[in-house]
Amino acid sequence: MTDQKLPWSIGARRAKIVAIGAAALLAGGVALSPAAFGDATPAKFPAAEIHKPSPVPDRIMLTPTATPSTSQRVTWRAEATAEWARAELLEAPRALVGGVPASGSAVTRLAALSSTPVNTSLGYASTYHTVEFTGLKPDTRYTYRVGDGTNWSEWIDFTTAASDFEPFSFIYYGDAQNNIDSAVPRVFRQAFAERPEAKMIVNAGDLIDNANSEEQWGQWYKASGFIDGQINNISVPGNHEYSGGLSQFWRPQFPYPDNGPGNPELKQTVYYVDYQGVRFIALDSNHQSNSTLMAAQTAWLEGVLRDNPNKWTVVTFHHPVYSTTGTRNNPQVRAQWGPLFERYGVDLVLQGHDHSYGRGNVATNRRSAAVHEGTVYAVSVSGGKMYALNNGQNWTGNGAEVTSTSQNTQLYQLIDVSQGTLRYEARYANGEHHDGFLIRKNDEGERTVNELRTPSNTTGQHVTVDRTSVAVKGEVKVSAYGYDPAEKVAVSLRKLGNTPGQAEIPVANLTADQLGRISYQLAIPASAKAGGTYEVFLSSANQQITSPAITLNGWRADVQARAHCVGANAYVSVTLRNGEGEPLSVEMVTPYGSRTIAGVAGGKSASQAFNSRAKSVPAGVATVDVTGMVDGDPVTMRVEAAYEAASCE
Template sequence: MALFLAGVFTAMPCRSEPVKVPDEIIYKPSPVPDRIILTPVGDPSRMMAVTWRSDTSAPQGYAQIARAEHGPGFVSKALQIPSATTSLSTETGAAIYHSVIFTDLLPETGYVYRVGDGLNWSEWFQFTTASDQSAPFSFIYLGDSQNDIRSLWSRVIRLAFSKAPEARFLLHAGDLVNNWWRDVEWGQWFSAGAWLNGSFPSVVTPGNHEYYRNEGSEASLLTPHWRAQFTLPLNGPPDLEETAYYFDYQGVRIISLDSNRLLRRQAEWLSTVLADNPARWTLVTFHHPIFPSSSNRDYPALRERWLPVLDNYKVDLVLQGHEHCYSRSGQQICQNVAGGTTVQCATSGTVYVTSISGPKMYDLHRMDWMVRAAEDTQLFQIIRIDGNTLSYQAFTAAGDLYDRFDLVKPPDGKPNQLISYPPVMPERLRHPEALIGIW
C-alpha cells in the first residue's frame, strides 16, 4: 500500500503558481447584461427605472416586465420595451448603458422583469411598487463606500440588508468610488450590491470623488459614469439634472442635493421644493456635511447657503457623508424621561447625521454639537417611518447597535421631539477626552 501511494504521488504533476486575474478582465463588459440597478424616477407607486450595461455586440437592449405571479406563468405575459442607450469607453473596454422607465404600474404591486438583447438575458428580478398613500416603510442609509469596495465594503451592504430585509430602498450619500474614471471601481461597487441593486431602488447623491476638473479649468465636471448608469428624476434645477432631485415615498419627501457646485442655485430651488411640500416628513441627503467633524475640515459655504433654508422649513433629517467618521447632532437636554432616554428641547431643529460605510477612516475632533460619534468604525443605518414616528438605528459592520433615536412629530405642528436612547456600547474614539469645538 505504501509503495502504491508513493507511485501515485510521484506521478502527479507539480502545482503551478496562481495567476492574478486583472481587474480589467474581471469587469470587462460582455453580451450578458450586468450592473443592473433600479432607481426612482418619478412617482414610485407607478414608475421605476432600470439601467444596465452590455458590450457593443448588440447595440439595442430590451426590458421585459410582468405582474408577479405565484408560478412561472408570467413569462408568456411579459411586455417588452426597447431601451434608450448611452455609449461609454473605459479601461475595461467599450460598453453600452441601457435604460428603461417602467410606467403605468400599480401601487403596492409586485413586478418581475429582466433585461437583455433578445438572446442574452439576465435572470428575472422582482420589485414592489410603493403605496400611493402614507404608509410605514424603512430604508437603508450608507455613507461613503469609496475604497477597497469589493474586499471590505461588500460585507457592510449585505449585512445591512440582512438586518433590514423589509427595506424599500438604499440611500448612498456620495463617494461611491475613489477614482471617478476607474471603471473597475464602479464594477466593484455594482458587484458588492449584486442582486440587491436590481431588486430595490438606489437613491444616490454625488460626492467629490464623482467629480473632476480638467487641467487649467476651475469648473467641476461630473463623471460620465453617473448619468450613463443611473436614471434619476429630472426635476432639479438647470445644469444639475440627476444630481439634485426629489421624489415622494409614502408620505415622505426625499431630496438629493449636489454639495459640489452651484450652491446658491440649489438653495433657491430647495426653497421652492420645501414651500410646496405636502409630505409629513422631509429628508435631505448630500455629501459634504453642514457641520464639521474635524477642525481642519469645514464647509462654511454650505452653512451660509443651505442652513437657513433647512431651518426655515424645519427639515426633519439630513443624511451626509465625506468625513470618514460618524457624528450625529443633538442639542441641550431639557428633561429626563422614563427608561433612561433623553428628550431634546422643543426649540431644536433638524437632526444631522454624517456616516461612513467603507474602510477609509479620518480622525474626528469631538465637538459639543455631537450627541454620538465614532472613529475607525464602518456603519450602516436603518431608518423606519411609521405615522408620526421616525426611528433611526446605526449598526457597526459587526452588526452591533451603535446609535439610536426616535423623532416624534406632534400633531399640533410644533417642532419634533427627539428621543435619544442610552448607548449599548462605548463611543469608539481614539481620544475620547478631546472636546475641542463648540457650535
C-alpha cells in the same frame, strides 16, 4: 507472504491525516510561508478581464422616478446595441414554470429609453441602457428582466410605492470609496440581511475613489450584487465622483428625475423623490466655490421644502454641515442650507465625506439630556478608509452639539418610517448597535427627537424645572420627555436625603402627549417644609427620573429686569416684589453695578436703575440674592432675571 489487511485504506488514512492537519492549522494558527503553496505566486487576474462587459446584463440598478407609485426606471450594462436593448415586465406570478411567464400572462415588452456607451480606463466601452416602466399600479409587486431578446438577466422582483403614506424602511450609507472589493461588501450585505424589505438605499457620495475608474465602479456594483436590482437607489455625488467634471459614469448609471434647479451642471445630481410620505431631497455640495450653482440650489431647495406635502423630509448630500474630522469646514453649506433645514423642519440630513461617524443637532433645540426638537445631522462611513475625530470642534464652534461619534468603524444605518415615528439606528459592520434615536412627530409638525432608551437616560436627573428656588405654595414648571404616547406618569415631591419611596408627597397623575412630553405647573403643597430641599420625581413604566434640587423658601419673591433708555444713556432696571411673608433683604447685581436693600416688607417692591454710561447694552442677566427668615433661621435664594438688549442712539 500474505498481505496483511489494514483497518482502513491508505487513501482514507491519508485523507484523514490531511483533514486533521488542516484543522490543526485553523485551530493553532500555524503560518505557512509562500513557498509552502508552490514555487510561483499566482498572477493577479487582470481588472479588464474581471469587469469587462458581455452580452449578459450586469450592473442592474433600480432608480426612482418622480412618480414611483406608477413608474420605475431600471439601468443595466451589456454589450447590446440600442436597437436590441429591451426589458420585459409582468405582475409577479407565484411561479415561473420553466423559467418563463405562463401562457396568456400580460407581459409588457419595452425597448430601452436610452443606451449610452462609456469609454473606460480598461480599454473598452461599457454601454449602459435605461428602460422606464410606466402605467404601473401602486403598491404592486412586479417581475422584470432586461437583455437583448436572447441574452437575458434573471427575473427580478420590485414593488411600486403606495399612492399614499405607508410605513417602510430605507438604508443609508456614508462613503464606500476605499476597499470596495474587500471591506464594503460585508456592510452592504449585513444591512440587506437586516432590512430585506427596504424600499430605498441612500448613498451620501464617494461611492468610489476615482471618478472614472471602470474597475472601482465594477467593484461597487459587485459589493451589493443583486440587491441593486430590487431596491431603489438614491445617490448623490461626492468629491470623488468629480475629476475635472462629473464622472462620465454618473448620468448613464443614475437617470434620476429631472426636477432640479434647471442648470445643466446639476442635472440628475440635484433632484427630489416623494416616496410613501417621505420627501427625499438630493443636493450637490461639490459647488461651494461656485456662487451661481450654490444660489440656484438654495433657491430650489427652499421651494421644495416650502411646498412639501409630505410628513417626513430627508435631505442628503456629501459635505457635512458640521464636520467631524480634522479642520474640515463647509461654511457655504452651513450658511445657505442650514437655516432652511431648521426653518422648514427637515427631519434627517444624511452626509458623508469625513470617514468617521457623527450625529448631532443645533444646541438651542435641546430640551433635556435625552431629547431635542430639531433637525438631526448625521455623518457616516461604510468603506475602509478612516480619519480621526476632531472632538466636535466644528459642531460646538458653530452652535451645534454632537451627541454620538465613532472612528475606525464601518457602519450602516437602518431607518424605519411610520405615520408618527421615524426610527434611526447605526450599526457596525458586524451587526452590533452603535447609535440610535426615535423621532416622534404629530400632524401639526411638532416633533421630539428621543435617544433610544438605555439605563443611563431613563433614570437619573432628566426632569427640567424653570426655577430651583421657590416659596411654599409657589409654582414650578416641570418638563420631561422620552415617554411613549399616552404613557401614565406619577408625579411626586421628594425631600432629598430620604430613602426613595419614603416621605414622598404625591402631586399628580399625568399622561404623556403624542410626542412623549410631560409639561406641568406644579404647585408646591403646604405640607412641604419651608427651608427644605426637594426634587420632583416622575415615575412611569419606562422611566424613573428626577429634577435638579429645589430649595423651598417661606416667601414668594418675583424679580424682573429690563434695559431701557434715559436720554442718551442705556440703563438696566431691576425690580423685586415681596409677595408675602417676612421682610426680605435683597442684593441686586448687574454688569453695571450692585445695590443692597434691607427690609422690603411683604406686599412691597424694591427697584434700582443701573446706569451703563453707554448708548447701548447687550442682552444680559441680573442676579438677585434674596435673604429672609425661615423658622428663625436666615435662608438665601438666588433669582436670575434676563433682559433684552437696548440701544439709545
